[in-house]
Amino acid sequence: MAELVYDKDGRLLFTKEMKKEYTILFPMMASIHFNIIKNIFARFGYKVELLETDGPEIAQVGLKYVHNDTCYPAILTIGQLIHAVQSGKYDVNKIALLLTQTGGGCHASNYIHMLRKALVKAGYDKIPVISLNMSGMEKNPGFKISIPLLRRIAAAGLYGELILSLSNQVRPYEVNKGDTDALIDKWTKRLTIILSEGHGFKRTELAKYLDRIAEDFANIEIKRVPKIKVGVVGEIYVKYAALGNNNLERFLREQDCEINLPGILGFAMFKVDNRMEDYKLYGGSRAKYLVVKKLMDFLTDYETLLINSQEKFGFRPITRYSHTKELVKGVVGYGSKMGEGWLLTGEMLELVECGFENIVCTQPFGCLPNHINGKGMIRKIKEKDERANIVAIDYDPGAPRVNQENRIKLMLAVAKERLDKEKEEFGTV
């Protein structure tokens, strides 16, 4: 059994020995992306398991071990991890837990500490916790985000972005129900193989596979009929995770809507860009600025690859980060960087602009930045574009699904009325 090693502050480290013996558990968020990414870790010698558990017990476990006034995503992700630890499915002497840590000014940076406190409370203080972050916080000898690993994760993320965007564009109109989901499965499996065989992450290969994916989606037989177009924005966890938003995507599909979820790439670019904005706003090291700018250029290049493939096969491309940023001008400042920051506002504006003026703004309990950039900006967005039909939905362990759905239905009723009117004016589209 691996020896338990602590750093000078008493933090239990994830050692090289553990890398060999331990299984790393991490909570689910965006299923398409995460399913591709998890397999990359295996190639780098990690045993990882993505938790896909579901059900009300998870929130209950979270409430039991996490301060109840904490934001809802913390309660769920930590709840999901502890729930897994307690499930009996794993040897508790041979697992480690992984969480992402942003290092920003919102308390998402503290999840890792809340998880450790929860583990102590639940009697599992011998389980190491790994922080996945880009700020160099909390290093572990047995867990390193190397450049090769990072490049593959970036590639997997990019594929995920494309598949997410295309599947949402195709699924509502597919003639044979199930075609789209079957294609998602197919590509998740293929990409897993491609990436684990050491391919698919270089620039030229990326372009090739992005094209192939787009082509496959373009080949799905569809029938276009006017549908209500709904955008989803919000705190990143409840925006993507079905566990967090009571399966919002499925509900909207059942209501016969076309959904648009602005992707994770934009969020990544936003986080990188923040460091440049900090430099511009407050000053700092020019050299660091240039390093960050390089990273930004790299991501922008990836964004271009994605858009090229989308356009080539006749899909609606994702909105460029730089354009979203432009839209925010005069609405909210670029210094607003904690959590989803101004990007949340920007995504609402971007959605209105591209015809998804019906928007669900997901707002988890206790999420402070959302008070500013979500609910706080709705009035101004409507002032800027009166088509905006936005409903802010609160998510917390006690908020019943039926009330959330009822409010969304109100937003949809207004959307439907407009859609009917358009149909009348233009005949059938």
Added chain:
Amino acid sequence: MLKIGLDIGSTTVKCTVLDENNKLVYKVYERHYSQITEKIAELLRKLRRELPDADNALIAMSGSAGMGVADACGIDFIQEVYATRVAANTFLPNTDVIIELGGEDAKILFLSGGMEVRMNGSCAGGTGAFIDQMATLLNVPIEELDGLAEKHEKIYTIASRCGVFAKTDIQPLLNQGAKKTDIAASIFGAVVNQTIAGLAQGREIKGKIVYLGGPLTFIPQLRKSFDKSLKTEGVCPENSLYYVSMGAALCAEKTADLDEVIKHISVYRGSGNFAFNKPLFKTQAELDEFRERHARAKIKRGDLASYTGRAYIGIDAGSTTVKGVVAAKDGTLLYSEYLPNSGNPVPIVKSFLEHIYEKAPKIRIAGSAVTGYGEEIIKNAFSVDIGVVETIAHLTAAKSFMPDVEFIIDIGGQDIKCFKIRGGAIDNIFLNEACSSGCGSFLQTFANALGYSSEEFSRLGLLAKQPVDLGSRCTVFMNSSVKQAQKDGATIEDISAGLCLSVVKNALYKVIRVANPSELGKRIVVQGGTFLNDAVLRAFEQEMGVNVIRPEISGLMGAYGAALYARDKTSSKSSSSILSKEQLGSFTHEIRSINCGGCSNNCRLTVNTFSDGRKFIAGNRCEKPVTKKSPDESMNIYQYKLRLLQEYTPKPGRLGRIGIPLGLNMFELLPFWHTFLTRLGFEVVASPFSNRKLYLNGQQTIPSDTVCFPAKLIHGHIQWLLDNGFTSIFYPCMSYNFDEHLGDNHYNCPVVAYYPEVISANVREIENVKFFHEFVGIHRPKDFPKKICPELQKLWHDISLSDVKEAAKAAYAEYESYLEKIRLYGKKIIEKARKEKKHILVLAGRPYHADPEINHGIDKLITSFDVAIVSEDVVSVYEKKRSTGVLNQWTYHSRMYAAAEYVSGFKDMDLVQLVSFGCGVDAITTDEVRAILERHNKIYTQIKIDEITNLGAVKIRLRSLLAALDE
């Protein structure tokens, strides 16, 4: 063809039928008592009997509780707000705004000038359910509430956000003897405030206004209250109850065979897949064993009339009940009463005492003590010897059942009190402050709503097979969860058991925050009226995994403890000062309310006058109206801080007037910005310290009703500046605060950092002024002038970089000297306190918690206990950065961790943490501060603050802390 519309609301079912000309030909309105499907089937059958044409009519369903049902029986569902709008367009053309209140929802529809619909979010404050709850609290039927309100003379401030808060506001008013007429009108005022603040969010309500829905139809005074607040006269149209159902009828597109529908509805029992817990008792035998075990926790009883020794009276004037006992010298229970408190405890206690004198005319009362919400008024009214804080009373009683008790939990009508005992003294106290979920009154309200008495209701759950899992948050949410469970096929038994489980879970996981029972110890005594309920008791044992003791007199423990306390604290020769039989005979009680006016708090005082001219004043936050003297402020750093800030007065300058909102981070940064801007040539005026009026003036522009109270107050400050004609306002965004080298980073919290953006986006008038809300970085003194200069120049061309540099230098220096002054004064307080052997409390929060409207005078309350107060920043400077169990990244919060470390080194110092309700960041800081203090064997005390102005709970906490320190 006829069109049928059904509206399934949270408490009622409405059915209307329209003919082809949209004329209303049939209407029904009935309460469904949560028997939704049965009621719908019944209504439809009746409809068919009375309207033969109804078969094959078009039909649609609407209403908050109708969604699942509609799907199940193949009827189209129309969202209810949408239905209202359709109906209004048809029947009330030219309407501008509709205000509709329902059982659990509140809506505003703006029809003209950009259609918009607003519904209450996850908060049920200001709805019919809220009014029902308040009527129950006042013990009057709804109709009477209307009559009462009509005769009101004044309006009290009642927190409108949540029924729970309103209750905590109303209860003390009742206990202090405020008039029901005034309270009734104040309740309606609260509803109006909530609707306007929560829903209108900055949009003006004007033009032709229409009132719809049950509460507004049945309660004329509520409409009047809206009229008054909106300065207009709205109309409540004919059929105002039926707009949703008529809207549904208008939207109906599908015909349905009513036979089929009725058949579907009758068999509709939901999916049966609600989440559930294991049953409380699997068999009757288990239940019998349980009952037998608890029957053993008996008390020795004696006869009052024949007892001749010294007797002790204990009274517990609780929030919903009054308990009184007479105990003998050896603790034998001689007599007890347990009576509902319908608002005013004085007559109840009077009759209790009369009964004693009647039954035992020769009784020798040697001592008396009173505890509970009504402690002060009862102590004064009847000259009771001792007032004892509730926690101590309960501990005294529990010890008589289990001398080595380790943990006591008391669940009463609307409060939960629990405390750990270490070495015989109270060590850690948990009280529910901002939340009454998990209390007895909720169970009672719910039982009544379903048509049961609360005893009957809880008995139902004992043998339930699948107790519903209802989660553990707000009681209001539970309402909706219950509805959902019913739709999913849960039986009334399952729900009863589920509610009892929720009560326990709330207490354990929300109030005490326990993870496993070993933390609480094995020796547990449970008490309070709610534990008389076997289902709650069982749920508790089940959840904790240990057997506990419930004393036979579980509901009387506070009073019994008070009696024992009186016995222990009075000498054996003395006799009680409590009113004698004769004095009681001539007892009178008069109530008058006045405004204090002694200071800016402007407390609403209730003056009680008793028979012999004795007076008791309630509602005051300080001793001034009682002693006619200003409180001693020399030992109170909070008051000193306020005095210092007031020294920053405007000086005329070439650039004209500029306003600073005095809230959030601007509070502590006033010295910095005032100096900076004054040097640049502005005449700098800060808005005043907050008060209620200032808050209300800004509340209609608050976009998020769940943001913390200090943030909400900013709207009032901005409005104050606008109303006072400021054309320039300075309120910059700041991701970072000063780096005090106490943490890993030095952020502001997201709300503090970016609130100027919210102001910019939501206060319409701000567009007409020069509003400086750029991002600035004062944490980098070198870069700061260069970065802020161009931003300033955009608004004021006549500013140069050299001016800015110089001004910045002065600003940094002034800020330092301001902090230094506070530290020095704090040091003096500590020295003086040590000399006078006074205890020192570090009242730790954020700098802006010094605002009197935010802390509600808690600082003055503390000094009234003869204790010195300093703030966290006074002592944090003596600490260095230490490793913490959390990412220590916020400047203001780092100070608290440091202060906790510092306090731990001194016997005569303790820390009390102020926490804003709804502050997610404090979820982290409270756990960490507690961990630091407990590591050093210090008692952790937390006070949650919000709009709420009741200091009762705060008092209990502080008195218990001081009592524990005394032991």
